Amino acid sequence: xxxxxxxxxxxxxxxxxxxxxxxxxxxxxxxxxxxxxxxxxxxxxxxxxxxxxxxxxxxxxxxxxxxxxxxxxxxxxxxxxxxxxxxxxxxxxxxxxxxxxxxxxxxxxxxxxxxxxxxxxxxxxxxxxxxxxxxxxxxxxxxxxxxxxxxxxxxxxxxxxxxxxxxxxxxxxxxxxxxxxxxxxxxxxxxxxxxxxxxxxxxxxxxxxxxxxxxxxxxxxxxxxxxxxxxxxxxxxxxxxxxxxxxxxxxxxxxxxxxxxxxxxxxxxxxxxxxxxxxxxxxxxxxxxxxxxxxxxxxxxxxxxxxxxxxxxxxxxxxxxxxxxxxxxxxxxxxxxxxxxxxxxxxxxxxxxxxxxxxxxxxxxxxxxxxxxxxxxxxxxxxxxxxxxxxxxxxxxxxxxxxxxxxxxxxxxxxxxxxxxxxxxxxxxxxxxxxxxxxxxxxxxxxxxxxxxxxxxxxxxxxxxxxxxxxxxxxxxxxxxxxxxxxxxxxxxxxxxxxxxxxxxxxxxxxxxxxxxxxxxxxxxxxxxxxxxxxxxxxxxxxxxxxxxxxxxxxxxxxxxxxxxxxxxxxxxxxxxxxxxxxxxxxxxxxxxxxxxxxxxxxxxxxxxxxxxxxxxxxxxxxxxxxxxxx
Numbered sequence: 056x057x058x059x060x061x062x063x064x065x066x067x068x069x070x071x072x073x074x075x076x077x078x079x080x081x082x083x084x085x086x087x088x089x090x091x092x093x094x095x096x097x098x099x100x101x102x103x104x105x106x107x108x109x110x111x112x113x114x115x116x117x118x119x120x121x122x123x124x125x126x127x128x129x130x131x132x133x134x135x136x137x138x139x140x141x142x143x144x145x146x147x148x149x150x151x152x153x154x155x156x157x158x159x160x161x162x163x164x165x166x167x168x169x170x171x172x173x174x175x176x177x178x179x180x181x182x183x184x185x186x187x188x189x190x191x192x193x194x195x196x197x198x199x200x201x202x203x204x205x206x207x208x209x210x211x212x213x214x215x216x217x218x219x220x221x222x223x224x225x226x227x228x229x230x231x232x233x234x235x236x237x238x239x240x241x242x243x244x245x246x247x248x249x250x251x252x253x254x255x256x257x258x259x260x261x262x263x264x265x266x267x268x269x270x271x272x273x274x275x276x277x278x279x280x281x282x283x284x285x286x287x288x289x290x291x292x293x294x295x296x297x298x299x300x301x302x303x304x305x306x307x308x309x310x311x312x313x314x315x316x317x318x319x320x321x322x323x324x325x326x327x328x329x330x331x332x333x334x335x336x337x338x339x340x341x342x343x344x345x346x347x348x349x350x351x352x353x354x355x356x357x358x359x360x361x362x363x364x365x366x367x368x369x370x371x372x373x374x375x376x377x378x379x380x381x382x383x384x385x386x387x388x389x390x391x392x393x394x395x396x397x398x399x400x401x402x403x404x405x406x407x408x409x410x411x412x413x414x415x416x417x418x419x420x421x422x423x424x425x426x427x428x429x430x431x432x433x434x435x436x437x438x439x440x441x442x443x444x445x446x447x448x449x450x451x452x453x454x455x456x457x458x459x460x461x462x463x464x465x466x467x468x469x470x471x472x473x474x475x476x477x478x479x480x481x482x483x484x485x486x487x488x489x490x491x492x493x494x495x496x497x498x499x500x501x502x503x504x505x506x507x508x509x510x511x512x513x514x515x516x517x518x519x520x521x522x523x524x525x526x527x528x529x530x531x532x533x534x535x536x537x538x539x540x541x542x543x544x545x546x547x548x549x550x551x552x553x554x555x556x557x558x559x560x561x562x563x564x565x566x567x568x569x570x571x572x573x574x575x576x577x578x579x580x581x582x583x584x585x586x587x588x589x590x591x592x593x594x595x596x597x598x599x600x601x602x603x604x605x606x607x608x609x610x611x612x613x614x615x616x617x618x619x620x621x622x623x624x625x626x627x628x629x630x631x632x633x634x635x636x637x638x639x640x641x642x643x644x645x646x647x648x649x650x651x652x653x654x655x656x657x658x659x660x661x662x663x664x665x666x667x668x669x670x671x672x673x674x675x676x677x678x679x680x681x682x683x684x685x686x
Contacts, residue, residue, distance in 0.1 A: 058090070058156075059090060059091065059092035059136060060090060060092060060136055060137050060138065060139055060152060060156065060218065061092045061093045061094070061095075061127060061130070061136050061137075061138045061139070062081070062087065062091055062092075062093075062094045062095070062138070062139045062140075062141065063094075063095045063097070063123075063124050063127050063128075063138065063139070063140050063141070063237075064077070064078075064094060064095070064096050064097065064141045065097045065120065065140070065141065065143075065237055065238075066078070066096055066097055066098050066102070067097050067098070067099055067116075067117035067120065068143065069099060069144075070099065070101070071099060071101040071102050073144075074096075074098055074099055074102050075102065077144065077146060077266070078096060080146045081094070081146060081147075082094070085148060086146060086147070086149070087147065087148075087149050088149050089149075090149040090152055090153070092111065092131075092134075092136060093111045093112075093113070093127065093130065093131070094111065094112055095113045095123055095124065095126075095127040096112070096113070096114050096115070097114075097115050097116070097117055097119075097123065097124075097237070098114050098115070098116070099117070100116065113127070120236075120237040121231075121232055121234065121237055121240045122232065124140075124230060124241075125229040125230050125232070128219075128224050128229065128230070129224070129229065131221070131224050132221060132224030132225040132226075133225070135221050135225070136221055136224075137156060137159065137218050137219060137220055137221050137224075138218070138219050138221075138224060139152065139217065139218045139219070140216070140217050140219065140237075140241060141215065141216055142215050142216075142237075142238060143215045143265065143266060144215070144264075144265055144266015145172065145215035145216040145263055145264065145265055145266055146263070146264045146266055147170065147216050147263040147264075148263070151170050151261040151262060151263050152218070152261075154170075154258060154260055155168040155170055155218045155258055156168075156218060158205070158206050158256055158260075158261075159218055163222075164252055164253055164254065165220065165253070165254060165255065165256050166219070166220050166222075166223055166245065166248040166249070166253025166254060166255055167217055167218060167219045167220060167223075167245060167248070167253075167255040167256075168217065168218045168255065168256045168257075168258055169212070169214040169216065169217045169218075169255065169256070169257045169258065170214075170216055170257075170258055170263040171195075171200065171259060171261065171262045171263070172214065172215055172216070172262070172263055172264075173262055173263065173264050173265055174193070174194035174265075175265065178196070179194035179195050179196045179197055179199075179311075180195050180200065180262055181194055181195070181265065182194065182195060182304070182307060182308070183207075183257060183301075183303060183304060184298075184299075184304060187299060187304040188304040188305055188308035189305075189308035189309070189311075189312060189389050191312070191320060191389065192307075192308045192311045192312060192315075192320070194311070195307050195310075195311045196311055196314045196315070197262075198314060199307065199310045199311055199665075200259050200260070200262070202310055202665060202666040203259045203303075203306070203307065205258070206256040206257060206258045206260075207256065207257045207259070207301065208254050208255070209254065209255050209256065209257055209298055209301065210249055210255070210294035210295075210297055211242060211245035211246050211248070211249050211291070211294055212245075212255065212257075212298055213238055213241065213242055213245075213276065214257075215263070215265050215266075216263045217241075219241075219244075219245075220253065222253075223244075223248050223253060227244065227247060227248060227251075228247070230243070230244050231243045231244070233283070234283060235277050235279055235280050236276055236277045238275060238276040238277070238280070239276035239277055239279075239281065239283070239284065241276075242276050242280070242281070242284060243280075243284045243287075243288070246284060246288045246290075246291050246294070247288070249294065250288070250290070257303075302671060302675075302678075305410070305670075305674075306670060306671055306674070308389075309391070309412070309413035309665075309668070309670060310413065310665050310666075310668075312389070312390075312391055312413065313391045313662055313665035313668075314665055318355055318357075319357055321391060322355050322356040322357060322391070323356065323357045323359070323389070323390040323392075324356050324357070324358050324359070324390055324391070324392050324393070324394065324655075324658060325359050325361065325385075325388050325389075325390035325392070325393040325394070325408075325411055325412050326346065326349075326358060326359065326360045326361065326396060327361050327385065327393060327394065327395040327396060327408060328346070328360055328361060328362045328366070328396050329361060329362060329363060329366075329385070330342065330395070330397030330398075331343070331362060331363075331366045331370070331396070331397075332363070332365070332366055332369075332546075333363070333365040333366050333368070333370075334369070334546035334547060335545075335546060335548060335550055335553065336504075336545065337420075337572075337574055338397055339366075339370070340574055341396070341397075341418075341452065341572070341574075342396040343370065343375075344477060344478055344483070344647050344650075345418075345475075345477070345650065345651060345654065346375075346376065346396075347375075347651070348478070348646070348647030348648050348649070348650045348651025348654070349651035349654065350376050350378070350379070350651070351647065351648040351651060352648050352651060354655055356655060356659075357380075358376075358378075358379045358380070359379065359380040359381075359382055359388045359390065360372065360376060360379050360381050360382070361382050361383065361384075361385045361388060362381065362383065364383050367381055367383070385407055385408070385411060386407070386410070386411070388411055389411055389412065390411060390412045391413055391414065391662050392412055392413065392414040392415075392416065392658045392661070392662050393408050393411055393412035393414065393415055393416065394416045394417070394418065394450070394654075395408055395415075395416070395417045395418060396418050397418055397420060398417060398418065398419050398420055398439070398442075399417065399438060399442060400431075400432055400435065400438065401432060401438055402434070402437070402438050402441055402680065405438070405441065405442065405446075406677055409670070409673055409674070409677060413662075413670050414447045414448070414658070414662055414668050414670075415446055415447050415669075415670075415673070416446065416448040416450060416658065416661075417442060417448075417449055417450065418450045418451075418452065418475070419451050419452070419456060419457065419460050419571075420452055420456065420571040420572070421452075421456050421459065421569070421570065421571030422439075422456070422459045422460050423506075423508060423569050423570075423571070425439065425463065426459075426463075426569070427506070427507070427508060429507075430506070439460075439463075439464050440464055441676070442464070443460075443464035443465065443466045443467065444470070444676075445467070445669060445672065445676055446470055446669070447470070447471065447661060447668055447669050448470065448471035448472065448473060448657070448661060449466070449470060449471070449472055449473070450472075450473045450474075450475040450654070450657075451473070451474050451475065452475060452476065452477050452571050452572045453474070453476065453571060453572050453593060453596055453597075454474055454596055455571070455591075455592050455593040455596055456571040456572070457472065469669060470669075471657075471661060473657045475650060475653065475654055475657075476600060476645055476650060477572050477574070477577075477650065478577070478644075478645060478646050478647045478650060479597075479600045479601045479602070479644035479645050479646075480643060480645060480646035480647075481580070481581035481603035481604060481644075482581075482646065483581075483646050483647050484577060484581035484582070485554075485581050485582060486550075486551060486554040486558075488554075489551060489554030489555045489557070489582075490558050490582070493555070493558070493559035495559070496526055497525075497526065497561040498525070498526040498527060498528050498541075498559075498561060499518060499525055499527045499528070499560065499561060499562045499563075499620070499624075500527075500528050500530065500556055500557065500560035500562070500579075501514055501515055501518065501527060501528070501529045501530070501532075501563075501564045501566070502530050502531065502563065502564070502565050503529070503530070503531040503532070503566065503567060504545050505531065505533065508567060508568045509531065509566070509567045509568075510566040510567060510568055510589075511529060511531050511566065512532065513566075513613075514564060514566040514613075514616070515527060515535060515537070515540055516537075517616070517617055518564065518617070518620065519535075519540050521617045521620070521621070522621070522624065523539070524539070525624065526539050527539060527540045527541070528540075528541045528543060528556060528560075529541065529542055529543060530543045530545050530548065530553075530556065531543070531544070531545040532544070543556075554578075554582075557578050557581075557582045558582045558584075560579070560582075560584055561624065562585055562587060562620060562623050562624060563575065563579035563584050563585065563586045563587065564586075564588075564616070564620065565579070565586060565587070565588040565589070566588075566589055566616065567588075567589060568589060570591075570593055572593075572597075573588070573593060573594070573597055575588075576588055576594070576597050576601075576607065577597065580601060580603060580605030580606075580607060580634075581603060581604070581605065582604075582605070583604035583605050584605055584606075585605065585606040585607075585608060585623055585631075586605060586606070586607050586608065587608045587609075587616065587619055587620060587623065588608075588609060588610075589610060589611070590609035590610060590611045594607070594609055594632070595632070598632040598633065598634050598635075598636075599635070599636045599637035599638075600635075600637050600638065600645065601634055601635060601644055602634060602635030602638040602644045603634070603635075603644065606629075606631040607631055607632045607634060608623065608630075608631050608632070609632055
């Protein structure tokens with residue numbers, strides 16, 4: 056079997072000295088060596104030809120480049136060899152060319168093969184397209200190549216070095232002589248090859264020097280030639296669009312970012328806080344607490360927080376996090392890792408996050424919306440099943456919440472899990488100003504909202520009927536017909552006012568059937584209040600992990616709630632839950648700073664192995680969804 060390869064080398068853009076040096080490099084033992092068969096050089100007029108007498112070395116002027124290439128291709132086709140085109144400053148070695156030939160011959164319908172081109176700076180390889188992928192990434196580190204597929208299958212495209220299959224040379228009509236440049240003629244030839252079924256491959260295991268930086272861009276065809284080709288082959292536009300949409304551009308950029316030596320590229324984290332509104336509620340308290348924790352200890356990660364403009368103003372985020380980038384457009388942010396600080400409600404949210412980061416993590420607050428159905432998007436089931444299969448990791452705010460999610464949405468084995476508790480530390484909840492002396496009347500504080508699972512209205516009715524002379528303040532209640540009940544619509548009550556309500560309540564009642572964490576329980580205890588809450592596995596989990604002042608009393612039904620409330624209001628003994636059994640003796644309960652540090656350690660541990668990301672798998676699933684919708 057003839058393992059030689061014939062070559063067409065375009066030296067027309069080189070000066071005399073550069074052209075001679077390239078010729079010597081190509082034919083040296085470190086170049087093609089004995090692998091080269093016939094070589095046709097397209098040389099500048101000034102070059103002295105010293106290959107006379109060697110029938111395997113031919114020369115041609117730039118004006119005759121297409122015609123001389125046709126002749127070279129026909130001669131090569133007759134002897135059954137492949138042919139290689141070299142444009143600009145590319146200088147291949149025989150090892151890289153052998154790899155190209157091996158991949159080309161691995162599939163009978165691969166029509167051409169291109170290697171990766173060493174970047175001009177010598178620190179890595181050039182991106183497949185400088186115009187695509189992350190603009191902050193200039194080149195792909197060499198070690199990233201090992202994490203990429205062996206090759207990409209692509210439509211027609213050009214590169215500084217390319218091997219064309221012998222089958223095409225023996226069967227396809229010659230290069231089109233009406234075109235202006237050799238590059239244009241080769242592109243048109245590959246277009247015709249693709250139209251009869253021959254695709255190309257970009258081989259990630261073969262790297263070739265692109266030569267001097269000033270010569271590297273010169274393999275692109277003249278725009279006039281491109282327009283001429285388009286007039287004949289309209290599908291060239293479609294194939295170029297397909298090439299531009301290839302996942303490889305984003306994948307390489309993300310892997311390169313994760314492997315970069317620069318911390319400003321590698322250690323980047325995107326926090327998606329768009330679930331936080333311009334109000335005070337459990338979600339905003341959770342997101343702000345976690346963000347506070349992340350900002351409270353020293354680390355080398357660059358943080359971008361994406362929120363709505365309204366939330367940024369309402370919570371004064373620029374002042375709260377002066378060292379972070381506060382952004383409102385997620386499409387302008389790229390990072391190694393992204394964390395959605397609340398569960399997604401639509402697949403479109405996951406697609407957005409996927410486009411911006413290699414690793415995608417999601418905070419799962421609870422599964423209440425799915426279980427109750429009434430207020431959930433109809434597509435929520437499909438959304439969370441996609442999440443359970445394609446997220447890089449899920450973070451649960453309690454073990455109880457994690458178990459509910461896993462039971463309903465079994466996880467793919469590759470999805471990482473992490474219990475990321477919210478703060479159990481009283482110091483993260485107590486506002487000294489709110490604790491100042493209170494001269495108002497004593498009251499029962501009931502916490503909830505309009506949703507049925509909070510059981511707020513029914514609880515207020517029970518308490519108001521049982522204790523008609525007791526003032527009740529009901530946070531989350533729109534209105535009440537009871538004379539001594541003060542309805543306080545939730546969401547717009549300032550944090551300081553909420554702290555006062557907790558700090559001076561005679562009794563705090565939290566009647567919710569179903570929670571993911573239960574901030575009111577921890578906040579009430581932190582102010583040394585007695586908290587009466589519905590008995591559940593979650594309540595036991597909170598009791599185990601909270602260590603501090605206050606009493607936590609559990610009830611199982613309305614009658615028991617009423618009886619316990621009466622005993623507490625009259626100063627009688629009740630049996631509270633044991634607090635802090637999961638906290639080591641002498642240790643502090645988890646605070647926001649420790650939780651933020653644990654979060655970053657989890658993310659950093661995942662990001663340390665870029666190949667462990669599920670990005671490509673997720674991309675393929677997303678493309679299937681978009682294809683169904685005709686996008």
